[in-house]
Amino acid sequence: MASDWSDPRPMSPHLQVWRWHATMASSILHRATGIGNYIGAVAIAVWLVLLAFGAEGSIAFLFEGWMAWVTRFGLILLTYSVSYHWLNGLRHLFWDFGKGFDPKGSNFRSMAIMFVAIIPTAALWLGFGS
């Protein structure tokens, strides 16, 4: 990638030296899961269109053999992605009301949301499995 840094002087290190707080991790994860949800929604829409036209056979390979495991893994990730993005979205709502800006509490909530998002993911998939 061509750099748009036009200064003849060096740029001081940033990500190269930074020691992350939980809030920084949860922020980038919010964006990553947002992109994930976008892609996931498109994939599900395509699948529904194929179903509507009775053409789901064309993607049958996604549910056969080892590909079935890849698909399942992708869907589990998507479930986590939706869960996390939703929970962290709630938190953004609180921020919009001016609540929850204390650094220590924010770090705790960042970690909590990352872990708590596993619960609906696990509930859904373990429920499916039974």
Place this chain on the structure above:
Amino acid sequence: MVELTLPRGSQPTKGKTWPKPDGARNVRTFRVYRYDPESGNPPSWDTYKVDLDDCGPMVLDAILWIKNNVDATLAFRRSCREGVCGSCSMNIGGRNTIACTSGIDEYDGTITISPLPHQPVVRDLVPDLTQFYAQHAAIKPYLQTDTPAPEKEWKQSPEERAELDGAYECIMCASCSTACPSYWWNGDKYLGPAALLQSYRWLADSRDEAKGERLDELDDPFKLYRCHTIMNCAQVCPKGLNPAEAIGKIKGMLVERES
């Protein structure tokens, strides 16, 4: 623009390692960013061994010890050595702070010190903060009034004055702004946490009469709304201030104004 890596020529090389001081028993290693504009060389990480038995307790003491005892060419800013001037702000152990109020014992192992992140480096630990100061000036950090000046002072109740607590104490060290990834990627258009906290300080001032104009200025996709509540600003502020919260309050003011 998001660029995760450093541009060509900014990547520090492995620099010089200075020997352990003679007879020192309580030694701490410091890895310090060096850049000499006259040398034509890229920046480097130089390693120094500091005799803690001969040195004060703060990171600034260690840097001064290095300059006095090992390498007089090390350049950095410092003045008050007690957390009120904001000159000695730098990245210590991966987080921005001011060296004078950071204890060496707050860090484990080798302590890495570099200039405030994502800024042009003038020399060693001295970044060019021209843009940062220009942004501070841009938000008009002074009282603006239309009504004729009163005979004595502009009065304010204790409650109104209390609104400014946590907003006025900024020492302009730039730790927060240069800690912010949004500021790293869009520092030319996003005002950054320090300028926005200062803007909030005037928006919250009962005596200021330019609230509308101030909010008009900030109502912009980049100047204010590049804040994504990453919270690095509040995490690192050496004065314990919370720019993220102030920015949230400004966003609230803009919403209230619309409704």
